[in-house]
Amino acid sequence: MKTGSDKMAKLTVDTDLVDVLADLMEKKGLTEVEVTVGDQTLRLSKGGGVHTFAHMPAPAPAASVAAAPVAAAGPADHPGAVKSPMVGTVYMSPQPGNPAFISVGDTVTEGQTLLIIEAMKVMNPIPAPRAGKVAAILVDDAEPVEFDQALIVLE
């Protein structure tokens, strides 16, 4: 799921980096330097000032960076990933203040409630599709989730 904060990450100007790059340009007689870290790019050009911007999701095949709407890459592709069957809000315990349904390391049986997804004021318990051990919990309490989003990894 893409949220507002993914799309345009806060633009922070790393002034130390700017100083280092400016010195480098002077020493080496460069007119333009561009540095990319993650989805932020810093470009200095002589006479052109300092520019910081985030990559726009360009419509290029395969190598596109920013707009992939998948949660965590590794765990979500795990064969044991339990995916959300609906859109809603995850709750890790039956009631606020109660202990969570499961913790990492727990062994669960088929049909055991792993967590709840609330959609339109209806609480939907999400059962374990098979017995197994909880290897990872990929969502937090009260986090909004989308269809097919990986919630838990069961081994």
Add this chain to the structure above:
Amino acid sequence: MFDKVLIANRGEIALRIHRACKEMGIQTVAIHSTADADAMHVRLADEAVCIGPPAPKDSYLNMAAILSAANITGADAVHPGVGFLAENADFAEMVEEHGHVFIGPTPEHIRVMGDKIAAKDKAREIGIPVVPGSDGGIETDEEAFAVAKNVGFPLIVKAAAGGGGRGMKVAENMERLPEALSLCRSEAKSAFGDDAVYLERYLGHPRHIEVQVLADGQGNCIHLGERDCSLQRRHQKVVEEAPSPALNATERQRIGKVVTDALAKMKYRSAGTVEFLYEDGEFFFIEMNTRLQVEHPISEMICGIDLVREQIRVATGAPLLIKQEDVKFNGHAIECRITAEDPDTFAPSPGRITDYHAPGGLGVRVDSHLYSGYSIPPYYDSLVSKLIVHGNTRNECLMRLRRALEEYVIGGIKTTIPLHERIIIEQAFINGDYDIHWLERWMGLK
């Protein structure tokens, strides 16, 4: 003004809505099926929520999932786009019950115009001329025969719950009438879940002329002129133009006034289109679409008004600022609906777009979600692009359209671009001398 709008649709219309929102400083939420994760508007939207697997009933028609997405993203309003839930009165009601604004008409107006029999009654009641036919639904063959005696043949049997060109059967004479009735009933039952049918006179050589309206729910209603959508294949529009080559200014003003007076009286809200069959100088109401239409861009081009922007504005409760005397018609516009189909057989051609080059230049507008590398999913309708051209005169438009079609490159799939190139050089099209049967007859001859 809204802070955040959820776009409850896909494809080029979702991109259209996203663009209007962005130009108003509104944040967008794109909802999509797993098959549409790489759609252009999903990539561009501020937020995206996957709501289900590819099948429309589990995604774009899944009201609970869409409402849940509106809830978790905190959207102020929902724009339903075209098709899917756009004319679903229950959905409109539920959106409002859950504290969001539905960008469109009231559920009551959607309901009345969605039932084609009730819509016709309503039209008659508010003073819009209708096609002669049965007074409401037909239950028995005997009732049908009685209507036929009054109205004459040929007759067309139509599904009350139909629309968009579906659920219709023609009966040329009394012998054919029972069969047409039962065929239409069973088709209607399976397509719309409702076998109620009604009868109308079948017009021999009508044009399909529709009037675009915009209203604010407070008694103000304007029209943005008419569109001629007579070029249809199996009741689906292929090419549309505005204004209609068949109408003069007097007729345009007259039908515009009839429509806006009627809709102002019923306090209609948002955009809508009143569709007519026009024959020998007479207009006959067939249906009203209580939503934005696919071909809305040609009206935008001749009036210079952004229809989606105005829909959003009136949805906030603001009155319409534009008065009828402010609406100025300038030049001519034509739209070609380009689909991912074989131009001769119409076999669907989904697949991956390789080269993509859209035409440009003065007076050329392309409303499309395509991009190089995009894979068209096979689960949805085949409309991939709308090529719209505007010119100061109809002739300029024709030349520009020919030029633009020549430039357009969509590689990797088959499209109907070659079909459009053939249509626009036909004398009948050049003369503007065609009716709703022309395209199918011409294609039958090819």
